[in-house]
Amino acid sequence: MNEPSIPPEDEKRAQTLARELHDHNIHYYVHDSPVVSDAEYDRMMRELRALEEKHPALASPDSPTMRVGAPPLDSFEAFHHDPPMRSLENAVTEEEIAAFEERAKRFLLQTYDRNVETFDFTCEPKLDGLAVEVVYENGFFHSGGTRGNGISGEDITQNLKTVRGIPLRLRFPEGGPEPPAYLAVRGEVFMNRRGFQRLNRERLEKEEPPFANPRNAAAGSLRQLDSRITATRPLEVAFYAVGRVEGFIFHSQSHLLESLPKWGLPVSPVWRKCANLREAVEFYEELLKGREDAPYEQDGVVLKVDSTELQNELGSTSRAPRWAIAYKFPAKQETTQVEDIIFQVGRTGAITPVALMKPVRVGGVEVTRATLHNEDEMRRKDVRKGDHVLIQRAGDVIPEVVAVIEEKRPPDAEAVPMPGECPICATPAERPEGEAVVRCPNPTCPAVVRESLRHFASRRAMDIDGLGEKLVNQLVDSGLVREPADFFALSKEELASLERMGEKSAENLLEALDRAKKPTLARFIYSLGIRHVGEHIAEVLAERFGSVGDLSRADTETLVSVHEVGPQVAERILRFFSDANSRQMVENLLSAGVEPESPLKAADGGGGTAFSGLSFVLTGTLSGRSRSEAKAAIEAFGGRVSSSVSKNTSFLVAGERPGSKLKNAESLGVEILDEDAFERMLSREKGS
Ligand code: IVH
Secondary structure (H helix, E strand, O other): OOOOOOOHHHHHHHHHHHHHHHHHHHHHHOOOOOOOOHHHHHHHHHHHHHHHHHOHHHOOOOOHHHHHOOOOOOOOOEEEOOOOOOOOEEEOOHHHHHHHHHHHHHHHHHHHOOOOOOOOEEEEEEEOOEEEEEEEEOOEEEEEEEOOOOOEEEEOHHHHHOOOOOOOEOOOOOOOOOOOOEEEEEEEEEEOHHHHHHHHHHHHHOOOOOOOOHHHHHHHHHOOOOHHHHOOOOEEEEEEEEEEEEOOOOOEHHHHHHHHHHOOOOOOOOOEEEOOHHHHHHHHHHHHHOHHHOOOOEEEEEEEEOEHHHHHHHOEOOOOEOOEEEEEOOOOEEEEEEEEEEEEEOOOOEEEEEEEEEEEEEOOEEEEEEEOOOHHHHHHHOOOEOOEEEEEOOOOOOOEEEEEOHHHOOOOOEOOOOOOEOOOOOOEOEOOOOOOOEEOOOOOOHHHHHHHHHHHHOOOOOOOOOOOHHHHHHHHHOOOOOOHHHHOOOOHHHHHOOOOOOHHHHHHHHHHHHHOOOOEHHHHHHHOOOOOOOHHHHHHHHHHHOOHHHHHHOOHHHHHOOOOOOHHHHHHHHHHHHOHHHHHHHHHHHHOOOOOEOHHHHHHHOOOOOOOOOEEEEEOEOOOOOHHHHHHHHHHOOOEEEOOOOOOOOEEEEOEOOOHHHHHHHHHOOEEEOHHHHHHHHHHHHHO
16 A cells, blocks of 8 residues: 655645744744744644644654653663763852962963963853753754763653754754754753743642742753653753764854854853953852842853863863852852741632741842741641741742751740631631642632732733732722722722822822723633633633633533643633622623733734834833833733843843943844833833
């Protein structure tokens, strides 16, 4: 029998899609400036997948569809590193950095009789993730592994293939240079703060334990035996070194960082070649100052002697190279003492133990409370009232207790039991079998109502400007608001009658409420607070159903047929829409004039906002908004925020004390907005 032949148009289409998807990955991950929307990218991917399913012969091993993961393994094979992947010496003070340079100079003088006055250093952020090596043969992804003990790690080829920033084939840039015939590149796989927070929110929605920090999340995601799980995790990569290379010579670290992106391999968007140690220390200080604003966690700066020749002369000790050092940022862990353990009731009724602590500064922020997550976690860590504890802040998450310092436990330290009833409404608490969470089952519990309303108004949900925690509390306490629709019926007089609320703020709030009446459907669905329906699932549902009505009428079968919606999520959605109270709550919102905007309509109507398709980069400090607020505002109007300036950047928003991005933007001819111009642009959007 003949093989069924593939229609030429299918073959051609598959090739085009594969090529374009490869290019889009490079735009996105290397240049940080995507040229198509995520939705368009997904559509192309689905089309290619369908073609490959129809004609399996089309599915080449480097097809972009291969990023979905392969069937689970029983265990990992070993992955050998040649030469070994070394670690880095650490320094925490400027003196230690100076001593490092002195040692290197002395070594060169004594061993080679070479007198070096100053070194050129290439400085990069020290990213906090998992070190990996990826091997390319003739430009094709071949295999990859973890660092392990430096000599051999685990072969995680399947998992690395799912990381979208790691090209499955290298680019051959026009005008060269061609990628090396053999290239082992080394770098860090990490999770940015946003991805980390989203993953943790999703895990909490699914009642799975959250990851303690982005590093653990990245490592845990990469070391999955089932690469299909890895494929769902928002992992990124930055390469910073090479192992064995054949057919190319890197003259310096800066040459390496310039070359890798040409072949489609991402490197850190920020790095600098410094002419001496003083400039390197300046770079450190700049990064330290911007630490909280960076999209990902960094635990310091790595200084590398730039010249490869000098690197080779300096060589390594058994542990670490003599030509590089990690200059670490101050720790974001501290110790303090637990003064009390209280219980908070969240919007799903979950009762969470919280440690109240003696105030302590952690990574520049004062901390007085830390979550203990749930009953099991509290027991496992055995945290008691009076204990001295190690706490940490990571990835902007709520501070948490890492461990108890048992040697310092006072004799009268007291374990606090979980309450048998809701601390707010005294309804007997429930802990469903197999769940870690104790809950207040009363849907009218004041805490549950209050938290649901806060969630509704919050930035990620309906994003009602000015409607924060305090005001929601006041509105609930005064009896003016019982359910979300009540917000929209508030009058200026009612608002102005509240304490600390002037006429002007009342007017502002009414305007904000008015603006909030046209949310995207995804935001609207998310704001309803259906359990297990996080931001991401809300987006998926909005794309699929296009209206609340259609979503509310979907049956189990239809729901689970939606990619990423499992039986648990489907059940929650069904339960929500079959409950008379929740249905009434949704209807009341629609009657109050809230009109969720369907993504389906937006797509074919081509409407969009003035910001859609525009890409912004932020630099310096704005007086009126934090970085994340500015970013949220841009995104709310359909714009996109990137971390570095490229020729595809539409606007650079420059606040006080702008960084080097300003120069970059000027040299690329990117339009620059000062804070006033930016605010005017935003208010035009709000008004329209
Ligand atoms: S260079 C010989 N550069 O830090 C060169 N390492 O403490 C060795 N790391 O295992 C590594 N960012 O996981 C280098 N820009 C960077 C880095 C970096 C993070 C990690 C890497 C390494 C560890 C050593």
